[in-house]
Amino acid sequence: MHIPDGYLSPQTYIAGYVIGVPLFFYGIKKLKSVLDEQTLPFIATLTALSFLVMMINIPIPGGTSGHAIGAAVLSILFNPWVAFVCISLVLLIQALIFGDGGITTWAITSLGLGFISSFSSYYIYKLLKNTNKNFALFISGWVSIVLASIFIAVVLGIQPIIAHDDKGNPLFFPFDLKITVPAIVGAHILYFGIIEGIYTLLIVKFVEKVKSQVGIDVFNKQV
Amino acid sequence: MLLLFVFIILVPVGLISNYPAWGEWDFSYFKQKLGFIPDGIKNFKQIEGILPDYSLGDINSIFSYYLSAILGVILIFAIFYLLKVLIKHER
Numbered sequence: 078m079h080i081p082d083g084y085l086s087p088q089t090y091i092a093g094y095v096i097g098v099p100l101f102f103y104g105i106k107k108l109k110s111v112l113d114e115q116t117l118p119f120i121a122t123l124t125a126l127s128f129l130v131m132m133i134n135i136p137i138p139g140g141t142s143g144h145a146i147g148a149a150v151l152s153i154l155f156n157p158w159v160a161f162v163c164i165s166l167v168l169l170i171q172a173l174i175f176g177d178g179g180i181t182t183w184a185i186t187s188l189g190l191g192f193i194s195s196f197s198s199y200y201i202y203k204l205l206k207n208t209n210k211n212f213a214l215f216i217s218g219w220v221s222i223v224l225a226s227i228f229i230a231v232v233l234g235i236q237p238i239i240a241h242d243d244k245g246n247p248l249f250f251p252f253d254l255k256i257t258v259p260a261i262v263g264a265h266i267l268y269f270g271i272i273e274g275i276y277t278l279l280i281v282k283f284v285e286k287v288k289s290q291v292g293i294d295v296f297n298k299q300v
Numbered sequence: 301m302l303l304l305f306v307f308i309i310l311v312p313v314g315l316i317s318n319y320p321a322w323g324e325w326d327f328s329y330f331k332q333k334l335g336f337i338p339d340g341i342k343n344f345k346q347i348e349g350i351l352p353d354y355s356l357g358d359i360n361s362i363f364s365y366y367l368s369a370i371l372g373v374i375l376i377f378a379i380f381y382l383l384k385v386l387i388k389h390e391r
Contacts, residue, residue: 109390
């Protein structure tokens with residue numbers, strides 16, 4: 078879901094920046110209010126972990142591969158603004174240093190993988206946490222990546238409608254919604270959603286255990 | 301910290317797949333599927349980054365993948381360190 082440069086029309090990526098950048102700066106303010114001596118090592122470590130988990134590409138049938146994101150973990154343990162900013166930072170490093178995902182497309186990718194996945198997992202978890210905690214963690218992770226994939230599939234799928242030349246040839250991403258939605262969303266429902274769900278479950282449980290061992294009762298998690 | 305260590309070790313698992321993620325193809329994919337490369341994609345000067353695709357020239361791909369993983373982690377910690385300094389300064 079790291080959209081490369083050149084795949085999106087300027088109308089799309091400019092809109093992405095107009096919406097994404099103010100949210101990002103607001104998110105940094107929120108992150109700063111949460112960061113203290115106790116939370117910083119955890120947030121930095123989990124952000125680094127997100128970067129690493131995105132490097133672990135898992136092949137699936139159909140000749141493609143993908144990975145978990147790790148937004149739900151940060152969102153559930155801290156708050157969705159923190160998760161959004163941390164994932165956006167990871168995406169920025171990936172684009173600038175490793176050429177993974179574009180610079181023009183950064184805001185759109187951040188909105189999908191960062192904003193949508195963070196806020197959806199936060200509220201799903203809040204809704205379900207009194208049922209079965211393990212179930213709630215898994216589902217929050219699954220929903221977060223599936224919703225992000227729907228957003229990315231729609232953004233890519235509308236490109237042939239937005240921008241084409243006189244002959245009708247697409248100028249940017251060439252495949253329409255009928256192709257992008259099943260391909261991207263389908264893979265996330267069946268495979269990467271499950272991976273994200275398991276990752277969310279295991280890491281949140283692990284962090285909570287470590288946290289109680291080092292004597293932290295609750296994180297500073299002002300929303 | 302233990303977690304980071306475990307994941308850094310696991311990172312080369314990501315090299316098993318030769319296939320890119322859906323929608324993250326090279327130009328040749330479009331040429332093959334459509335018979336042409338859309339102009340916007342063809343004309344955009346791709347930014348390669350310092351370590352494009354987490355690889356470094358001819359160096360062994362597992363080694364450069366490890367190197368990329370460590371570099372990424374260091375950068376992330378550096379950003380948080382800077383944030384910490386900034387917050388201290390503001391307060």
